[in-house]
Amino acid sequence: MSNAIFHHPMPTNEPIRTYEPGSPERAALKAKLQEMENEYIDIPLIIGGKEIRTGDTEEISMPHDHKHKLGKYHKAGKKEVQMAIDSALEAWKTWSNMDWQDRAAIFMRAAEMIYQTDWRYTILASTMLGQSKNAYQAEIDAACETADFLRFNVHNAYKLYQEQPPHSPNGMWNRMEYRALEGFVFAVAPFNFTTFNANLPGAPAIMGNVALLKPAGTSVLSAYYIIKLFEAAGLPAGVINFIPGSGQKIGDVVFNDPNFAGLHFTGSTQVFQSMWKIIGNNITKYKSYPRIVGETGGKDFVFAHSSANVRGLATALIQGSFEYQGQKCSAASRAYIPKSIWPELKEILVNDLKNLKTGPVTDFTNFVNAVIDKAAFDTIVSYIEFANKSDEAKIIAGGKYNDKVGYYINPTVIETTNPKFKTMQEEIFGPVLTVYVYDDNKYEETLKLCDETSPYALTGSIFAEDRLAIVTADKILKHSAGNFYINDKPTGAVVGQQPFGGARASGTNDKAGSFLNIVRWVSPRTIKETFIPRKDFRYPFMSEK
Numbered sequence: 001m002s003n004a005i006f007h008h009p010m011p012t013n014e015p016i017r018t019y020e021p022g023s024p025e026r027a028a029l030k031a032k033l034q035e036m037e038n039e040y041i042d043i044p045l046i047i048g049g050k051e052i053r054t055g056d057t058e059e060i061s062m063p064h065d066h067k068h069k070l071g072k073y074h075k076a077g078k079k080e081v082q083m084a085i086d087s088a089l090e091a092w093k094t095w096s097n098m099d100w101q102d103r104a105a106i107f108m109r110a111a112e113m114i115y116q117t118d119w120r121y122t123i124l125a126s127t128m129l130g131q132s133k134n135a136y137q138a139e140i141d142a143a144c145e146t147a148d149f150l151r152f153n154v155h156n157a158y159k160l161y162q163e164q165p166p167h168s169p170n171g172m173w174n175r176m177e178y179r180a181l182e183g184f185v186f187a188v189a190p191f192n193f194t195t196f197n198a199n200l201p202g203a204p205a206i207m208g209n210v211a212l213l214k215p216a217g218t219s220v221l222s223a224y225y226i227i228k229l230f231e232a233a234g235l236p237a238g239v240i241n242f243i244p245g246s247g248q249k250i251g252d253v254v255f256n257d258p259n260f261a262g263l264h265f266t267g268s269t270q271v272f273q274s275m276w277k278i279i280g281n282n283i284t285k286y287k288s289y290p291r292i293v294g295e296t297g298g299k300d301f302v303f304a305h306s307s308a309n310v311r312g313l314a315t316a317l318i319q320g321s322f323e324y325q326g327q328k329c330s331a332a333s334r335a336y337i338p339k340s341i342w343p344e345l346k347e348i349l350v351n352d353l354k355n356l357k358t359g360p361v362t363d364f365t366n367f368v369n370a371v372i373d374k375a376a377f378d379t380i381v382s383y384i385e386f387a388n389k390s391d392e393a394k395i396i397a398g399g400k401y402n403d404k405v406g407y408y409i410n411p412t413v414i415e416t417t418n419p420k421f422k423t424m425q426e427e428i429f430g431p432v433l434t435v436y437v438y439d440d441n442k443y444e445e446t447l448k449l450c451d452e453t454s455p456y457a458l459t460g461s462i463f464a465e466d467r468l469a470i471v472t473a474d475k476i477l478k479h480s481a482g483n484f485y486i487n488d489k490p491t492g493a494v495v496g497q498q499p500f501g502g503a504r505a506s507g508t509n510d511k512a513g514s515f516l517n518i519v520r521w522v523s524p525r526t527i528k529e530t531f532i533p534r535k536d537f538r539y540p541f542m543s544e545k
C-alpha cells in the first residue's frame with residue numbers, strides 16, 4: 001500500500017501520424033506490412049498467461065485478397081472457456097486488491113509502447129491486412145484510439161476514486177470504496193475497430209476486474225497483438241484471457257456461470273438483444289446482477305438545410321459514408337437534402353466519387369479497400385440489388401461490385417422518393433448512402449420523419465448556416481442521436497472530446513472511454529466508521545422528564 005494520494009494529470013490525445021511519402025513512419029509501416037504479409041501465424045488462445053492450441057482452427061484471410069492467408073487461429077471449446085473463467089477468478093484475488101496506480105501504470109505503459117515503440121506498426125499492419133483498413137483509418141483506430149482509451153480510462157478511474165461522501169460530522173468518518181465487481185466480465189468485440197479489443201476488457205480491468213475477451217472471427221489477428229501488447233506492458237496472467245471462437249458456444253458457458261458479473265459488448269443490436277434475453281432468463285443463477293453495457297448498431301443520418309455549405313456537406317457525406325467502406329457504426333447511411341441544393345450537391349458527389357481510388361491497403365493511394373468478408377459482401381450487394389430493382393429508387397453513383405480477388409464494392413449512392421425506403425431504415429454496414437430529397441418548405445416535417453424512420457439513435461449531423469435552422473433541428477432530433485454533429489461528418493469521435501455512444505436500439509449509451517463507462521465497472525462500498533460507539537440504546541426523546 002502507498003502512503004500517498006497520487007495525482008493523475010489530464011492526458012492529451014495521441015497525435016495522429018500522417019504517413020506521408022518520405023516519412024520515417026511510412027517506411028516503418030511498409031516494412032511491417034511486408035513482413036506480416038509474408039508470414040503465416042498460428043494464433044493460440046491465451047488463458048492464465050498460457051498459450052493453448054485446441055486444434056479446432058480457422059484461417060485468417062485478407063479481405064482485399066481473400067486467397068491470401070495470413071495465418072490461422074485456434075478456437076475455444078467449452079473446456080477452454082471454463083479454464084478461462086477459472087484463471088480469471090484466480091487472478092481476481094490479487095488484481096482486484098492491487099493499488100489502483102499499479103494497475104494504471106500497466107495500461108499507461110501500454111499506451112506509451114504504442115507511442116514510442118514498434119508495437120504501433122505491429123498493431124497497425126495487422127489491422128490493415130486483417131481488416132482491410134487503409135493506413136489513416138488504421139492509425140485513428142488501432143493506434144490513436146487505443147492509446148487514448150488506455151490513458152483516459154486511467155484518468156477517469158482517478159476521478160472516480162476521488163469521489164467521497166461530502167460530509168463526515170465529528171465523531172465519524174464516512175468513506176466510499178470502489179470495489180471491482182465480484183466475478184468476471186465478458187468482453188465481446190466487433191470486427192470493425194481494433195481498439196475495442198483493448199477497451200472492452202481494458203476499461204473493466206483498470207477498475208480491478210478480470211475479463212474474458214472474445215474477439216470477432218474476422219479480426220483475431222489484430223486482437224491477438226493487442227493482448228500481446230498488454231502482456232508485454234506487464235499485465236498479470238489471467239487478468240484478460242483471450243478466447244476466440246464461436247460466440248454462441250462461448251456464451252453458453254459464460255452466461256451459465258454464477259460468477260458472470262458483467263457484459264461489455266460492442267456489435268450488432270440483434271446479437272446484443274439476444275444476449276440480454278439469455279442473461280434475463282438466467283438471472284437467478286448469478287451471484288450479483290450483471291452489469292450490461294452494449295454499444296450497438298446505427299442508421300446514421302446527415303440532414304441538410306437549404307442554407308448548408310454545399311461543398312462542406314459533400315465532403316462530410318463522402319468521408320462520413322465511405323471511409324472504411326462504410327463499416328463504422330457511425331457511418332452516414334441516409335441523407336435528407338433540400339431540393340434547392342440537390343443538383344449542385346449531386347454533381348459534386350458524382351464527380352468526387354469517380355475519383356475515389358479503390359484497391360488493397362498496401363497501395364497507400366487507395367481511399368476505399370475491401371469489405372470484411374463474403375457474408376458482408378453478399379448482404380451489402382443484396383441492398384444494392386434491391387434498390388436497382390425498385391421503382392422508388394435509382395442508383396446515381398457506384399453500384400458495382402466484384403469479389404473475385406477481394407470483397408470490393410464501389411461507394412454507392414441511392415436516390416429514393418420514399419423517405420421510408422428499406423435502405424433509409426435498415427443498417428447496411430457497407431459503402432451505401434441513400435438520399436431522400438425533400439421540399440425546402442417541409443423542413444420541420446422532414447426532421448420529424450428523420451427522427452421516426454429508424455429504431456436507432458447513434459450518430460447524426462445537421463448542416464446549416466442559418467442558426468434558427470440549427471436550433472430547430474437540435475430540438476426535433478434531440479433523441480435521434482447520442483453523438484450529434486453540427487456542420488461536420490457523423491464519424492470520427494475522439495476519446496476525451498466527443499464521448500461516444502447511442503441510445504434507443506443503438507445501445508446503453510454508456511459512452512466508451514468516459515467517466516460514465518468507468519462507473520459501470522465498480523461495486524461501491526460505503527464505509528461509516530464511528531470513533532467512539534454509543535453506550536446507551538435509548539434516544540433523548542424517550543426521557544420522562
Ligand SMILES: NC(=O)c1ccc[n+]([C@@H]2O[C@H](COP(=O)([O-])OP(=O)(O)OC[C@H]3O[C@@H](n4cnc5c(N)ncnc54)[C@H](O)[C@@H]3O)[C@@H](O)[C@H]2O)c1
Pocket residue numbers: 188189190191192193214215216217246247248251266267268269271272274275295296297298328329330427429458500501502506507
Ligand atoms: N455503437 C458502437 O459503438 C459500435 C461500434 C462498432 C460496431 N458497432 C456495431 O457492430 C456491428 C458490426 O460488427 P460485427 O459484425 O462484428 O457485429 P456482430 O454483432 O455480428 O458481432 C459482434 C461480436 O459478437 C459475437 N457474437 C455473435 N453472435 C454471438 C452470440 N450468439 N453469442 C456471443 N457472441 C456472439 C461476434 O463473434 C463478435 O465477436 C454493427 O452493427 C455496428 O453498428 C457498434
Ligand SMILES: N[C@@H](CCC=O)C(=O)O
Pocket residue numbers: 192193327328329330490491492493494500
Ligand atoms: N467511434 C467511431 C465509431 C466506432 C464504431 O464503429 C466514430 O466515431 O467514428
